[in-house]
Amino acid sequence: xxxxxxxxxxxxxxxxxxxxxxxxxxxxxxxxxxxxxxxxxxxxxxxxxxxxxxxxxxxxxxxxxxxxxxxxxxxxxxxxxxxxxxxxxxxxxxxxxxxxxxxxxxxxxxxxxxxxxxxxxxxxxxxxxxxxxxxxxxxxxxxxxxxxxxxxxxxxxxxxxxxxxxxxxxxxxxxxxxxxxxxxxxxxxxxxxxxxxxxxxxxxxxxxxxxxxxxxxxxxxxxxxxxxxxxxxxxxxxxxx
Ligand SMILES: NC(=O)c1ccc[n+]([C@@H]2O[C@H](COP(=O)([O-])OP(=O)(O)OC[C@H]3O[C@@H](n4cnc5c(N)ncnc54)[C@H](OP(=O)(O)O)[C@@H]3O)[C@@H](O)[C@H]2O)c1
Numbered sequence: 001x002x003x004x005x006x007x008x009x010x011x012x013x014x015x016x017x018x019x020x021x022x023x024x025x026x027x028x029x030x031x032x033x034x035x036x037x038x039x040x041x042x043x044x045x046x047x048x049x050x051x052x053x054x055x056x057x058x059x060x061x062x063x064x065x066x067x068x069x070x071x072x073x074x075x076x077x078x079x080x081x082x083x084x085x086x087x088x089x090x091x092x093x094x095x096x097x098x099x100x101x102x103x104x105x106x107x108x109x110x111x112x113x114x115x116x117x118x119x120x121x122x123x124x125x126x127x128x129x130x131x132x133x134x135x136x137x138x139x140x141x142x143x144x145x146x147x148x149x150x151x152x153x154x155x156x157x158x159x160x161x162x163x164x165x166x167x168x169x170x171x172x173x174x175x176x177x178x179x180x181x182x183x184x185x186x187x188x189x190x191x192x193x194x195x196x197x198x199x200x201x202x203x204x205x206x207x208x209x210x211x212x213x214x215x216x217x218x219x220x221x222x223x224x225x226x227x228x229x230x231x232x233x234x235x236x237x238x239x240x241x
Pocket of ligand 1: 008009010011012013014015033034035038058059060061085086087088089111137138139183184185186187188189190191192
């Protein structure tokens with residue numbers, strides 16, 4: 001039987017490309033998407049490429065959809081090996097902290113933190129049976145001089161802390177699930193209005209780095225892992241070699 005992965009927010013962007021790359025390696029793809037039309041269009045696209053894939057309705061703003069998805073997957077795909085918590089929103093990327101609207105921060109935390117928390121809690125019992133992995137898509141906690149949108153960085157910092165604490169807890173409680181954060185680097189997508197500068201990577205490269213992490217045999221329990229030669233890239237841009 002092939003390995004099975006559930007990827008949230010996989011109808012476009014990095015999530016869709018992770019689905020494609022794992023599908024090309026023979027994985028069965030459960031493609032999470034909140035919108036039926038967009039979800040089915042993505043499924044159709046991957047099917048034309050010969051990939052085994054099904055749409056799973058998941059809206060991180062509607063926790064009941066997470067529970068319904070887990071109930072169905074526990075029955076139909078009890079072999080689920082990997083959950084990629086990819087769905088995410090940017091919040092207002094231009095607002096300084098004082099100018100940030102409370103509603104915007106709350107909306108960003110609802111998806112990037114609360115939705116993912118619910119996914120981790122709900123899917124761990126299924127993954128536990130298969131010694132599975134949970135990958136949280138993220139950024140380094142602190143942001144940097146050039147990129148520090150307040151609501152987004154705040155939410156991803158909380159996600160990183162959550163990853164660390166779930167990892168420590170899985171270890172001490174002997175729960176056979178590995179959880180870690182994966183940093184794809186700056187990737188030009190809808191999330192950042194297709195930001196274009198020398199530091200940005202293609203969706204194929206960004207997703208490729210995450211797929212490598214999913215498939216490696218290394219232990220990343222609780223860590224936030226960045227494996228895309230980011231420092232080398234910065235040095236190359238600055239020094240030209
Ligand atoms: N792009 C980057 O540079 C970068 C860097 C580091 C980490 N990441 C992380 O990588 C992940 C994917 O980002 P991306 O750049 O590929 O973004 P994207 O192209 O905007 O895709 C985001 C996906 O999340 C889905 N989504 C948003 N809110 C949702 C909700 N409430 N319920 C279910 N799905 C929801 C979107 O669905 P709809 O189509 O329905 O809106 C879409 O499928 C995010 O977690 C992001 O924070 C991205």
